[in-house]
Amino acid sequence: MSSSNLQISGLGKRYGDFVALAPTHLDVARGEFLTLLGPSGSGKTTLLSLIAGLARPDEGRVLIDGADVTYGAPYERDIGMVFQNYALFPHMTIEENIAFPLKMRKVPAAEARRRAMDALEMVRLPHVAARLPRELSGGQQQRIALARCMVYRPAIILMDEPLGALDKKLRDQMQLEIKRIHRELGTTIVYVTHDQEEAMTMSDRICLMNGGAIEQLGTPADLYFRPRTLFVADFLGESNLLRGEVASVDGDMLSVRLERHGITGPALSNGAPIKAGQKVTLMLRPQNLRVREAGDGGPLLTGKLLDVMVTGSLTKLYLDTGAADAAPIVVAYPTRRHADHYAIGQSLSVGWQAADAVAIPE
Numbered sequence: 001m002s003s004s005n006l007q008i009s010g011l012g013k014r015y016g017d018f019v020a021l022a023p024t025h026l027d028v029a030r031g032e033f034l035t036l037l038g039p040s041g042s043g044k045t046t047l048l049s050l051i052a053g054l055a056r057p058d059e060g061r062v063l064i065d066g067a068d069v070t071y072g073a074p075y076e077r078d079i080g081m082v083f084q085n086y087a088l089f090p091h092m093t094i095e096e097n098i099a100f101p102l103k104m105r106k107v108p109a110a111e112a113r114r115r116a117m118d119a120l121e122m123v124r125l126p127h128v129a130a131r132l133p134r135e136l137s138g139g140q141q142q143r144i145a146l147a148r149c150m151v152y153r154p155a156i157i158l159m160d161e162p163l164g165a166l167d168k169k170l171r172d173q174m175q176l177e178i179k180r181i182h183r184e185l186g187t188t189i190v191y192v193t194h195d196q197e198e199a200m201t202m203s204d205r206i207c208l209m210n211g212g213a214i215e216q217l218g219t220p221a222d223l224y225f226r227p228r229t230l231f232v233a234d235f236l237g238e239s240n241l242l243r244g245e246v247a248s249v250d251g252d253m254l255s256v257r258l259e260r261h262g263i264t265g266p267a268l269s270n271g272a273p274i275k276a277g278q279k280v281t282l283m284l285r286p287q288n289l290r291v292r293e294a295g296d297g298g299p300l301l302t303g304k305l306l307d308v309m310v311t312g313s314l315t316k317l318y319l320d321t322g323a324a325d326a327a328p329i330v331v332a333y334p335t336r337r338h339a340d341h342y343a344i345g346q347s348l349s350v351g352w353q354a355a356d357a358v359a360i361p362e
């Protein structure tokens, strides 16, 4: 017996000629928080619907605890679902809304009531039991939808952009709430979002999707620090992407020549096999670049300061290196009380270390 709770093997879905999900393999461990991340239209909802049994695949299998449920009805799966539009019953009280799935499962009324109250405690809203949905805020309604899903203790909870309708502050709070509930209940969660920060904050692993296929699957750190493709490097966090050629290889350590900038600098491989002479793109995260004095030694990218932006906790510098059709270099560091006095138009040099640069083969 494996420890995976949910196994997806060769699962695929087409609409006519259009491939919404190419044959996909994915194992989700019991108690794992896995996030499907990707741009709009990348197949996230399609995959979730196939897991839930709301759509039929053209090929492949869905196994829950080893049992094949590919063609079973949604209610035959031990799965709960939370969507962006929480869809509470408007004429039922909050308590009745939450107890509804239990009533459907023929749980005796007294026990259903007790469990509904427990679920309300879990989402920290015990005082709203007697209210109607319209008497709650959007954030509170989303918590009730979560409580209604948890009340029958499904082994797996699927969430499709559940916080998409909430404003940023509330979304941040709800992210923490969902994480806390996940810790307390130990439920397996498959979570969908197109927001990379949300995925990074919440997930044990991220499954990054692109064009109906998995682009990369791994921990948030795997994807952030060792992106396998440019798509991944670009999708997660801000990065400077510079084209170059591998000058030499020493295990994981590379020396990369940046043609357009006329310098050679250190980098790490992203895990893919690599040879001298190969074309690569160097990924440099803005916060890993340091302003240096000429004469500091090491490779330096030099450019004219185009702009300085204070974006709250981070200050960002934009440098024009003069390289043909290259985007400005972005440098970021924590905003300090005593601001640096850089003048727009002045020349600045930035440097980096091998550990801060990842080479992605073309």
Ligand SMILES: Nc1ncnc2c1ncn2[C@@H]1O[C@H](COP(=O)(O)OP(=O)(O)O)[C@@H](O)[C@H]1O
Pocket (backbone or CB within 6 Å): 015, 018, 019, 020, 038, 039, 040, 041, 042, 043, 044, 045, 046, 047
């Ligand atoms: N019922 C459908 N009929 C035709 N095309 C669909 C249908 N459902 C989804 N698609 C298409 O499949 C692709 C993936 O959709 P979806 O899984 O909803 O993406 P995501 O949730 O990542 O935004 C999209 O291009 C979408 O237009």
Ligand SMILES: [Mg+2]
Pocket (backbone or CB within 6 Å): 044, 045, 046
């Ligand atoms: Mg979707």
